[in-house]
Each structure stands twice: as C-alpha cells, then as structure tokens.
Amino acid sequence: MAPSFNDENSLFNFVVKDGNGVKGLVDSGLTRVPGQYIQPPNHRINKQNATMSLENMTIDLSELDGPNHDQVVKSIAHAAETLGFFQVVNHGVPLELLESLKMSAHQFFNQPSEKKAVYLKGVSPSPMVKYGTSFVPEKEKALEWKDYISMIYTNDADALEFWPNECKLLHALMGNLGVKLDDSSLDALIGLRMVNMNFYPTCPNPDLTVGVGRHSDMGMLTVLLQDGIGGLYVKKGKDSSSGKEDWIEIPPIHGALVINIGDTLQIISNGRYKSAEHRVRTTSVESRVSVPIFNAPLPMVKIGPLPEVVARDGVARYREVIFEEEVVVEYINISKELVKRLLKIGILGVKLDDSKLNTLIGLRMINMNFYPTCPNQDLTVGVGRHPDIGMVTILPRHGIGGFYVKKPENWSLGLDRDSTPEALTHP
Numbered sequence: 001m002a003p004s005f006n007d008e009n010s011l012f013n014f015v016v017k018d019g020n021g022v023k024g025l026v027d028s029g030l031t032r033v034p035g036q037y038i039q040p041p042n043h044r045i046n047k048q049n050a051t052m053s054l055e056n057m058t059i060d061l062s063e064l065d066g067p068n069h070d071q072v073v074k075s076i077a078h079a080a081e082t083l084g085f086f087q088v089v090n091h092g093v094p095l096e097l098l099e100s101l102k103m104s105a106h107q108f109f110n111q112p113s114e115k116k117a118v119y120l121k122g123v124s125p126s127p128m129v130k131y132g133t134s135f136v137p138e139k140e141k142a143l144e145w146k147d148y149i150s151m152i153y154t155n156d157a158d159a160l161e162f163w164p165n166e167c168k169l170l171h172a173l174m175g176n177l178g179v180k181l182d183d184s185s186l187d188a189l190i191g192l193r194m195v196n197m198n199f200y201p202t203c204p205n206p207d208l209t210v211g212v213g214r215h216s217d218m219g220m221l222t223v224l225l226q227d228g229i230g231g232l233y234v235k236k237g238k239d240s241s242s243g244k245e246d247w248i249e250i251p252p253i254h255g256a257l258v259i260n261i262g263d264t265l266q267i268i269s270n271g272r273y274k275s276a277e278h279r280v281r282t283t284s285v286e287s288r289v290s291v292p293i294f295n296a297p298l299p300m301v302k303i304g305p306l307p308e309v310v311a312r313d314g315v316a317r318y319r320e321v322i323f324e325e326e327v328v329v330e331y332i333n334i335s336k337e338l339v340k341r342l343l344k345i346g347i348l349g350v351k352l353d354d355s356k357l358n359t360l361i362g363l364r365m366i367n368m369n370f371y372p373t374c375p376n377q378d379l380t381v382g383v384g385r386h387p388d389i390g391m392v393t394i395l396p397r398h399g400i401g402g403f404y405v406k407k408p409e410n411w412s413l414g415l416d417r418d419s420t421p422e423a424l425t426h427p
C-alpha cells in the first residue's frame with residue numbers, strides 16, 4: 001500500500017530527510033511518479049529522438065602496449081576530440097571485479113532504509129562517505145530518479161591497483177597534444193578521486209522523468225561502469241539549420257568501461273578535447289546501477305590551458321583559474337608531515353603503517369577565516385561550539401585571541417593567552 005503524501009513536505013521528508021530514497025518510494029508501491037519528479041518538457045529524454053552510437057568508439061587498451069600503439073593513441077585522441085566519450089575493453093580491470101561492483105551496488109541499495117540512512121550527510125560516520133538521492137534535492141525544481149552513495153578516496157596505491165589505466169589514458173592524451181607531464185603534475189591533476197554507486201530504480205513514467213539531468217563532469221576523466229540496462233545519452237551537437245540537439249546513446253558492452261572527458265581536461269587541452277553534456281534516462285523494466293569514478297584535480301591546483309598547446313594554437317581559449325597560492329600548498333604539505341609524525345607516536349599503543357595513515361588523513365582541507373571587528377562582542381560569536389569531524393586540525397595562531405576550548409565540566413581558557421577570567425563564565 002503506497003503511503004499518502006499529503007503535501008510536498010511529507011514526500012521530501014520521506015525520500016530525502018529520512019533516507020528512503022527513490023527506492024523507498026518505488027518499494028512503497030506507487031504506480032505514478034509524484035509531481036516533484038516530473039521534468040519540464042524540454043528536460044525530458046525522448047528515446048525516439050536519440051540514436052545508438054554506431055561509430056567505432058570501442059578501444060582495445062591492451063594494444064597500447066603493442067605494435068599498434070600509435071594507432072590506438074590516434075583512436076583515443078579522435079574520440080576525445082569528437083564525442084568526448086568512448087569505451088575501453090581489455091583495460092586490465094578483472095571482469096569479476098566489475099561484476100562484483102555491480103552486485104555490491106544492488107546489495108547496498110536493497111538494504112532497509114535505516115541501514116543506508118546512517119550514511120546521510122550530517123550523520124555519516126565519515127566525511128568521505130555520503131548517501132543521498134537526486135543531485136541537490138533542496139534546490140532542484142524537479143528531482144532526479146536516482147539514489148547514490150559516494151566515496152572520496154585518496155589512497156593511490158590501493159586505487160591504482162584496480163584502476164591502472166586512467167594514467168595510461170592520460171599519458172596517451174597528453175602525448176597526442178605534444179605535452180609531457182611529469183608524475184607529480186599528473187598526480188595533482190587527478191589527485192582527488194571519488195567513486196559513486198548510482199541506483200536508478202524502475203520508474204512507472206520514464207517519459208516524464210530523468211535519472212540524471214544534462215550536465216558535464218568537472219574533473220579530468222570519468223571512468224564509468226554501467227550495466228546492461230542502457231540509458232546513458234551524450235549530446236553530439238546541434239543541427240545548425242533546425243537548432244535541434246543530436247543525442248546518442250552509449251550502448252552497454254559487457255566488460256567495457258565508458259570513459260569521458262571532463263571540463264578540466266577540456267580547459268587544459270585548450271578546447272581540443274571535449275567535455276560533452278550527458279544525461280541518464282530512467283526505465284520501467286529493471287533497476288539500473290552504474291559506478292563512475294571521477295578523477296579531479298586537488299583543490300589548490302592551477303587549471304589553465306597548457307603553455308605548449310597555447311603556443312601552438314596561438315591563443316588561450318580559457319583563463320587560468322588559480323585555486324590557491326603556492327605557499328598554501330607548501331603549508332598543507334608541511335602540516336601533513338607534522339600530523340603524520342603526531343599520529344605515528346603510537347600514543348594508543350598502536351603503530352599505524354603509512355598506507356593506513358594516508359587513508360585516515362587522505363582528505364585535507366584548508367580554510368582562511370576572517371573575523372572582522374564587532375561592536376557587540378558579548379552578543380555574537382565568531383564560531384559557535386562544535387567539535388571537528390576529522391582526525392587532527394592544525395591552527396596557526398596570531399595575537400588577537402578569542403579561541404576557547406571546553407573542559408569536561410566548565411568553560412575554560414583554551415590556548416588563548418589574551419582571554420580574561422571573566423570569559424570563563426560565558427556559556
């Protein structure tokens with residue numbers, strides 16, 4: 001029996017806040033999609049208007065190491081320059097691993113909602129793991145017919161063991177541009193990795209909904225494992241006379257991985273490689289799962305067209321975005337070593353090895369906070385009471401003061417040399 005959602009809020013609470021997701025909605029027995037999921041007509045995906053990709057965009061990656069190396073690089077570059085999407089086979093990732101990934105996705109989403117809800121944003125035991133639904137449900141006019149769990153990882157040694165070919169692909173694409181990137185530049189460009197498991201439950205009205213709306217990926221390269229259901233559409237272009245958009249479906253190929261170019265790679269290649277818009281259709285037949293891995297630059301990396309490419313093109317088609325100054329990068333690196341040394345002391349009687357430590361402090365974030373003078377310091381706070389969520393926080397101090405730490409029973413002076421005893425009585 002489908003639950004009745006008397007108003008918009010009750011559906012939103014059920015799906016988003018309580019973590020039942022679209023899966024919970026479908027399991028409750030609904031036979032028509034709720035109004036919140038109906039897309040405006042120009043966002044709907046008309047299957048009849050799209051064609052299946054007939055071009056030969058499937059690349060045998062094992063040939064990169066053989067006598068056909070140059071030909072394979074050409075095919076990869078051609079795909080990156082035209083559609084921005086291609087598929088790879090013989091990629092070195094065991095097929096059993098791909099199968100078990102898809103099975104894990106089904107297993108995760110088939111659990112009772114309470115089990116998944118522990119990973120909802122705000123309560124998840126790790127800031128690196130998040131379970132959710134749609135894209136930004138609080139802001140979207142029409143919700144996407146999709147639940148997901150995302151995991152950020154930064155432990156390259158483990159990751160590369162299973163996904164060794166992203167680097168090979170990037171070397172091929174860079175080589176084709178006449179650019180040689182050293183390992184550390186390449187690491188910085190794909191240093192942030194996130195894996196999603198997406199679940200698209202069956203939908204009673206696929207013509208009215210979308211699994212994922214049109215978007216391009218932000219990072220360098222996305223590696224996507226999709227199952228046999230299909231529904232991934234890529235925008236190929238626009239008919240210049242009619243203005244009609246041309247969308248093609250990327251056909252599921254057993255054992256293949258779909259690769260697509262992200263915005264960052266489009267920018268650094270000065271527009272030569274194409275970050276194509278894509279979207280996902282829902283289906284009434286069977287639930288679909290997909291597992292994309294996003295490879296994006298570390299937060300402080302400068303992104304701009306590569307100088308060698310600009311020199312050849314004679315023009316830079318994008319402005320450089322400077323995420324942070326180099327001094328910040330240096331500060332982050334030094335503080336990382338400090339944190340490692342602190343954690344390695346073994347104060348709990350446990351010695352952690354380097355790879356374990358790297359996993360535990362793999363995600364680093366730097367803030368610059370500014371607290372302007374305040375005419376009523378007794379009525380305001382700079383930052384309210386809170387614990388930090390991660391492993392260790394490092395905070396450089398200066399002479400102004402105002403930083404308080406709670407002792408077990410009462411407020412007390414923290415590291416603040418300027419505070420007065422009266423401050424101790426503040427709640």
Ligand SMILES: [Fe+2]
Pocket residue numbers: 215216217278
């Ligand atoms: Fe995407």
